[in-house]
Amino acid sequence: MKTTHDTGERDVLHAFSIEPNRDAEILAVYVEQYPQYREALIDLSIELLTAPNLDEKPPKIVSSDSAGRAWSRFQSLLSPADPAFATKNFAINPLLDLSDQRFREIAKELNVTRLFLTRLRDSVIQASTLPERLVSQVAQLVGVGVDTLNTALHASPSMPTGQRFKSDGKPSAGKQMTFDEAIENSGLSEEQKSALKAMKG
């Protein structure tokens, strides 16, 4: 539903959207009663009709391997007062403590996209495939030792961090990928890709 409707229009659209048996007749009644919202009602009726029904039993439920990781991410977004908040203490990832601005600056200094750095931060990239040179550069930029950063990057991505997630960089909820895969799938330019690949040498 659009968000720019005036209150009266929004109320009418909402009432239409909860009609138990929406059909041509109901739509006609609404259009006749509220001709000023004719177009919005028609568009809503079509959007409701064409929205896929997600409550149908899917033919195949995908493996929920990543559900545990997603749950950890979700917990990290919650306020400490929330009963679902992660309370255990785990190794602190120094990249999680960065301000949005510093995160962007580091991405720039490393000459990578924020998506790539986000994947690095969230352990989406398998730490064992990361070039030492890159880890060393990141450690220097965030002001921690290489060992400290390595420990954090090797932590299981499903482990709750207890840290608030910085929403500027989106975490990944998918499976882990190798460094090479991350290079190809993180919106990097050819020049950036080449520079990263050169770090492996």
Add this chain to the structure above:
Amino acid sequence: MVISLGKVTRDGKPYQRRRETECLLENLDLLEPDQLVDMCLNPDEIVPFEVLIYYLRHKELALEKRHVEALFKSFYTRIETSLNQSIPDSRVDRARDIREEIVVRIMEKIASDRNTQQDKMYYWEVNFNHAFESFRKDILKQLGPTYKSDPLRNATALSQSAEEGLDVSPEVEAAAAEFFNPNQSKLDDPAFRLRLLAAINDLPDDEKRAVGLILQGIQIESKDPDVMTISKALKCRERTVRNRLSRAYSKLKDALQVEELL
């Protein structure tokens, strides 16, 4: 007691969820949390997403962490399954990135409502499918690499007079009429329906409206002046409606590659 939606009408009354959702929530509200979670996770009787989002969004329900976790994982897995079907690697560039982005942004929205007890996602408890589809389309608009160059999305609607001047062959018109017959059994096939709905959503607005109305069973024309027809609803001539449907038919046919089935 079921938590009311925070949004209120101009008269100050709370917005309602759909009746079946309200009933289901009232019944679930009587259960102990363990029973409630069991009901929500029952694979043989899938609870609507509106129910899952209700329990995830409202911190004030004070469910224990293990309960929220079980509900969240069920929610996530179902969303992930749906996205794998609707944004497959085989048909969409950067599909994985887009799916991740959608999931992450939904998580952020839910967490935000939990943290602030605001009601920004109220509509997701009313019509989850519609809210999700709108959200998914918004993100595809932002991230979908083909969006800007897609000729269907960028098609300019013809002026009404130009549309009326076009000649559509009777054969195409007849095929279009058959294709858009809302009673046809092919619409009962979930896979076909998903592809058809996606293809309809890709049509230019004028054609999508004509198709959307005919699929709802509204007639193109009627001798009864009191009956709402598509031409009346869209304030255009009957000929224009037929032309839009014929053009839409050609595009949908191409998109679905179902020539052999017609």
